[in-house]
Amino acid sequence: xxxxxxxxxxxxxxxxxxxxxxxxxxxxxxxxxxxxxxxxxxxxxxxxxxxxxxxxxxxxxxxxxxxxxxxxxxxxxxxxxxxxxxxxxxxxxxxxxxxxxxxxxxxxxxxxxxxxxxxxxxxxxxxxxxxxxxxxxxxxxxxxxxxxxxxxxxx
Ligand SMILES: [Zn+2]
Numbered sequence: 001x002x003x004x005x006x007x008x009x010x011x012x013x014x015x016x017x018x019x020x021x022x023x024x025x026x027x028x029x030x031x032x033x034x035x036x037x038x039x040x041x042x043x044x045x046x047x048x049x050x051x052x053x054x055x056x057x058x059x060x061x062x063x064x065x066x067x068x069x070x071x072x073x074x075x076x077x078x079x080x081x082x083x084x085x086x087x088x089x090x091x092x093x094x095x096x097x098x099x100x101x102x103x104x105x106x107x108x109x110x111x112x113x114x115x116x117x118x119x120x121x122x123x124x125x126x127x128x129x130x131x132x133x134x135x136x137x138x139x140x141x142x143x144x145x146x147x148x149x150x151x152x153x154x155x
Pocket of ligand 1: 119
């Protein structure tokens, strides 16, 4: 596993596995230093996944919070974040304000993450992808077509 590359907020990092009692992940230069008790693949994978999930909650939460005022002014419920693995999509939105985002989205660039969040926020107002949804998305995220394409190309 050492040497494998992993994306985090649009940048590639090379994995470096260290063994130690204090499990965790640290970004250093172009490296993701993963410390695990045993340097086995399963252990490293588990440590890495839990780190990605914590970072996803922190990053998405911060970004989603910036929509709280807009939602209130638009008469929409305060968005409430849930991190959930979804096989074929990046996110989903419920009329009660729940926005679910895939922890995998943390691999995408900052602009792409913001696009997905804007897209889901628009769904709080318009559940489908009709013309009213499109024009709202266009006004809130003018680069959405390019960002969606970028996201689809991400390996
Ligand atoms: Zn959608």
